[in-house]
Amino acid sequence: MQVIITRGEKGCIFGKNDDIRSMPTINVAGKGFKVTNTVGAGDAFLGTFCAMKILGKDDFESLFLANGSIKTTKEETRGSPTLNELIEFSRSMKAKYKKLE
Numbered sequence: 254m255q256v257i258i259t260r261g262e263k264g265c266i267f268g269k270n271d272d273i274r275s276m277p278t279i280n281v282a283g284k285g286f287k288v289t290n291t292v293g294a295g296d297a298f299l300g301t302f303c304a305m306k307i308l309g310k311d312d313f314e315s316l317f318l319a320n321g322s323i324k325t326t327k328e329e330t331r332g333s334p335t336l337n338e339l340i341e342f343s344r345s346m347k348a349k350y351k352k353l354e
Contacts, residue, residue, distance in 0.1 A: 297324035
């Protein structure tokens with residue numbers, strides 16, 4: 254069984270069987286982006302996670318890309334990131350998650 258708990262600015266928690274990990278949100282403002290609109294960020298998170306899984310990414314890479322907050326840098330409510338934007342963004346970041354006891 255798998256469970257994802259989104260926590261807004263605090264990132265997310267992912268659980269699969271006995272493996273439970275926490276992944277923080279990436280600070281996009283610190284990477285030269287400006288947060289302009291958080292509407293739809295949860296929907297973009299879920300859509301990105303599912304799309305990355307369909308493309309064959311593992312759970313944690315999919316979470317990392319979904320949790321990147323690129324959506325929040327777009328003014329449009331429906332301004333979800335493209336695959337190319339996700340790939341470029343992921344090249345400049347490293348996934349950081351910790352195992353929860």
